[in-house]
Amino acid sequence: MRIGNRxxxxxxxxxxxxxxxxxxxxxxxxxxLYEARSRKGTQYGGCYVLWYAGVLSLARLGLAEKAYACxxxxxxxxxxxxxxxxxxxxxxxxxxxxxxxxxxxxRRADLxxxxxDELGPDGLALNSTFRGMSxxxxxxxxxxTDGRTERGAILVGADGLDSRVRAHLHGLEPARYPxxxxxxxxxETDAGAPAxxxxxxxxxxxxxxxxxxxxxxxCWWCVRNAAMTFNLGQGxxxxxxxxxTLADHLAGSIGAISAIRAYERARRxxxxxxxxxxxxxxxxASWGGLLGPALNAAVLRRIGPKVTGPLLELDARSHAGLxx
Numbered sequence: 162m163r164i165g166n167r168x169x170x171x172x173x174x175x176x177x178x179x180x181x182x183x184x185x186x187x188x189x190x191x192x193x194l195y196e197a198r199s200r201k202g203t204q205y206g207g208c209y210v211l212w213y214a215g216v217l218s219l220a221r222l223g224l225a226e227k228a229y230a231c232x233x234x235x236x237x238x239x240x241x242x243x244x245x246x247x248x249x250x251x252x253x254x255x256x257x258x259x260x261x262x263x264x265x266x267x268r269r270a271d272l273x274x275x276x277x278d279e280l281g282p283d284g285l286a287l288n289s290t291f292r293g294m295s296x297x298x299x300x301x302x303x304x305x306t307d308g309r310t311e312r313g314a315i316l317v318g319a320d321g322l323d324s325r326v327r328a329h330l331h332g333l334e335p336a337r338y339p340x341x342x343x344x345x346x347x348x349e350t351d352a353g354a355p356a357x358x359x360x361x362x363x364x365x366x367x368x369x370x371x372x373x374x375x376x377x378x379x380c381w382w383c384v385r386n387a388a389m390t391f392n393l394g395q396g397x398x399x400x401x402x403x404x405x406t407l408a409d410h411l412a413g414s415i416g417a418i419s420a421i422r423a424y425e426r427a428r429r430x431x432x433x434x435x436x437x438x439x440x441x442x443x444x445x446a447s448w449g450g451l452l453g454p455a456l457n458a459a460v461l462r463r464i465g466p467k468v469t470g471p472l473l474e475l476d477a478r479s480h481a482g483l484x485x
Contacts, residue, residue: 167191169411170303170313172291172326174201176269177400178319179276182284183222184408193311194280195289195303197320201277206269207345208380210235210359210372213477215398216262221405225262227275232267233375236357238469240461243364248458249465253359256470260477266359266372266380268347272397291325315417317407319400345382347374354379363457366449384446395435395476402476403428431476438472 167190171178174196185192211219211228219225236254241247257263277284290306294316301316318326322336351373359372371381410424411417448457 168193168300168313169315169317170301170311171195171317171319172303173318173320173324174198174277174285175319175321175400176273176276176397177403178317179273179280179285180218180222180401180404181317181319181407183276183279184404185411187222188408188412190408190411193313194285195291195305195311196285196287197290199288201285201287206273207382208266208268208347208374209272209397211265211267211272211401212395212398212473213257213260213262213264214402216257216265217260217477218398218401218405220262222279222401224275224279228265228267228272231271231275231375232265233373234357235264235266235359235372238359238361240361240363240465240469242454242458243362245362248363248461249469251470251473254357256474260474262477264359266374268374268380269397291320293329294326315411315421343382343384345380348379348381349377351377351379363446363454363461365454366447368446395439399432399435399476435472435475438468 169185169190169192171182171185171192171194174182174194178194178196182192182194209215211232216225216228219228234254236252238251238253239247240249253264288307289309292304292306294301294303296302296316300312300314303311303313303316305311316326318324318330320326328334354371354373356373359370361368361370368384369381370383371379374380406427407424410420410427413420415423445457445460448454
């Protein structure tokens with residue numbers, strides 16, 4: 162099937178969906194973005210560190226400078242014990258400049274509002290709750306809870322953890338609890354925290370981290386017995402790179418199915434190793450008891466310097482066309 166009418170339906174206007182709409186439109190495709198909420202702007206959500214690939218993707222969308230303006234460039238990552246003794250560190254600024262993208266700390270609300278501003282006042286349809294879909298040899302029809310239907314060549318599900326699109330395709334499955342508790346917040350004072358530093362303190366089966374957001378604000382998070390998910394901090398960045406990669410493949414002359422399969426191969430080759438590594442990092446950091454912290458410290462000292470930098474650069478290498 163070719164992308165005959167070149168119309169692509171995107172369900173969900175979060176970071177990934179909004180970036181996908183922008184990237185696809187700039188590739189010459191008609192991308193329609195649908196959001197269940199009634200309001201476009203947001204002041205809610207946590208904060209991100211956008212690593213090299215995420216910033217490179219924003220640059221592809223022409224939005225990196227806007228993100229730098231409302232975020233905070235980070236120069237160094239440090240992994241320490243609770244007394245501040247450094248196990249492992251990464252010179253984020255030097256490596257970022259060589260890759261063309263210094264990492265940014267930014268609030269989710271600020272990043273989302275940058276994307277929404279770029280989409281424009283008519284860039285997405287609000288009050289559009291996805292109900293189901295049907296497909297045939299010519300494309301797909303999306304149905305919404307208010308009875309509307311929309312027709313397109315492809316439908317992209319970007320509607321989050323409790324995705325209705327995924328449930329329609331694969332059935333309802335409850336989210337799998339990864340076995341940890343996570344707290345986070347934004348302090349409206351820097352409390353003496355060093356600027357441009359991302360520091361993670363490792364304790365007895367727990368971690369505490371902080372980094373500046375700019376404007377005198379500091380983001381902090383604390384994790385107890387983490388075993389998966391955000392341990393490499395790649396979620397927002399990979400969704401941005403997903404968006405520009407999808408646009409690259411769909412803008413080509415190959416058919417829609419071939420383009421989607423090529424996109425899947427390209428992204429799985431990067432995201433799967435990141436997911437596996439994230440699990441391993443979480444498992445090590447969650448070791449408690451008498452020996453757990455010492456073993457985790459040994460891993461961070463001996464193995465960390467060899468693998469941390471390459472893992473954080475993995476998506477940037479493929480995104481920027483650098484060799485593995």
